[in-house]
Amino acid sequence: MALLRKVLQPGRYRRNSRACPPGISFPLSTAPNPPDPRIKRTMKDTKLRARKSNTKSRAKPKAEPENLEPQQARSRESERKLLKAAAEVLGQHGVEGATIPRIAAHAGLTPGSIYRRFPDKEVLLETVILGILERQDERMRIGMTPEMSAQIPLPVFAENLIGNLLLSYRANAGLMRAMQQFARASANQEFRRKVSILEVRTFRRLVDLFLATAKKIAHPQPRIAVSMGLMMIISTLHEFILHTSDPKAWKGLVPRDDQALKRELTRAFLLYLGAP
Numbered sequence: 001m002a003l004l005r006k007v008l009q010p011g012r013y014r015r016n017s018r019a020c021p022p023g024i025s026f027p028l029s030t031a032p033n034p035p036d037p038r039i040k041r042t043m044k045d046t047k048l049r050a051r052k053s054n055t056k057s058r059a060k061p062k063a064e065p066e067n068l069e070p071q072q073a074r075s076r077e078s079e080r081k082l083l084k085a086a087a088e089v090l091g092q093h094g095v096e097g098a099t100i101p102r103i104a105a106h107a108g109l110t111p112g113s114i115y116r117r118f119p120d121k122e123v124l125l126e127t128v129i130l131g132i133l134e135r136q137d138e139r140m141r142i143g144m145t146p147e148m149s150a151q152i153p154l155p156v157f158a159e160n161l162i163g164n165l166l167l168s169y170r171a172n173a174g175l176m177r178a179m180q181q182f183a184r185a186s187a188n189q190e191f192r193r194k195v196s197i198l199e200v201r202t203f204r205r206l207v208d209l210f211l212a213t214a215k216k217i218a219h220p221q222p223r224i225a226v227s228m229g230l231m232m233i234i235s236t237l238h239e240f241i242l243h244t245s246d247p248k249a250w251k252g253l254v255p256r257d258d259q260a261l262k263r264e265l266t267r268a269f270l271l272y273l274g275a276p
Helices: 073-097 100-107 111-115 121-143 154-171 173-185 189-211 222-242 258-273
Strands: none
Touching: 073 100, 073 121, 073 173, 100 111, 100 121, 121 173, 121 189, 154 173, 154 189, 154 222, 154 258, 173 189, 173 222, 189 222, 222 258
C-alpha cells in the first residue's frame, strides 16, 4: 500500500513525541571497524537445555532442572527486578560502586540469589548493558520509520532529534558514563563485539531516518554527511555532558544553557548537510 506523503507542518511535531526518536547512548565501544550489520542479534545467548533421557528406556524420565534460566513467573520477575536494580545502582554509584551486596539490597534480594543466576559482577553488568542497548535498538526500530521521517521537514526533524538526544544524555549521564567505562575496560572480547554490533545497528537506523529526507540534503554524499554530522553531535554531547568536570571553566566558550546548545548543534548539523 502506497504511503500518503503529506508534508506536515512544523508546529505539529514540536510537541509530538513521535517526531523524536528515543535518545541513544553510543558509542560505548572503540572497535576500529564496524561489524557486518547482517550479523544476527547476539545479546540473548541461548542457554544449554537438558538432554532427553535415553530413548531405549520406556520409563518416564525425571525432569532435569535447567541451569540458571528461571522458569517460573516469580523467578522471571525477580530477575527483571535484579537487572533494573543493577542498572540503577550502576548509574548512581559507577562501576566500582556497583557491588553485588549493594545491588542485592537495592533489588530486595540476597547476594546468594544473585550468584545463583550470575557467576560474578562482570557477567551481571554485561547482561545489564547488553539489555539496555538491545531495548534502545528496538525502540529506535519501532519508534520512527524512514517513511515517517520523510514526511517531516528536515530542520524540524533535526531540531527535535537533537533536543531528544540532549535530554537523554542529561537524564542518564551517570549510567551512560559507567556503561562506557565498563565496556572500554572489559577484557571480554565477545561482549565488546556484541556492544559494537548493537551500537552500529542503532546508528545505521538513525542515519537511515535522515536519508529519507536526502532530497533536501545538498551534500554530494548524503550518507557520509549524515553519519559525520551525527558523530559530531554525539561526540559533543559525550564531551560536554559526560566528561567535562568543570563546565564553568568553559564560560564564554560554549553555549550558556541546553536550549542554546541545542540551537547551535542543530545549526551546525544543518549547515554541514547543506540543508536550506
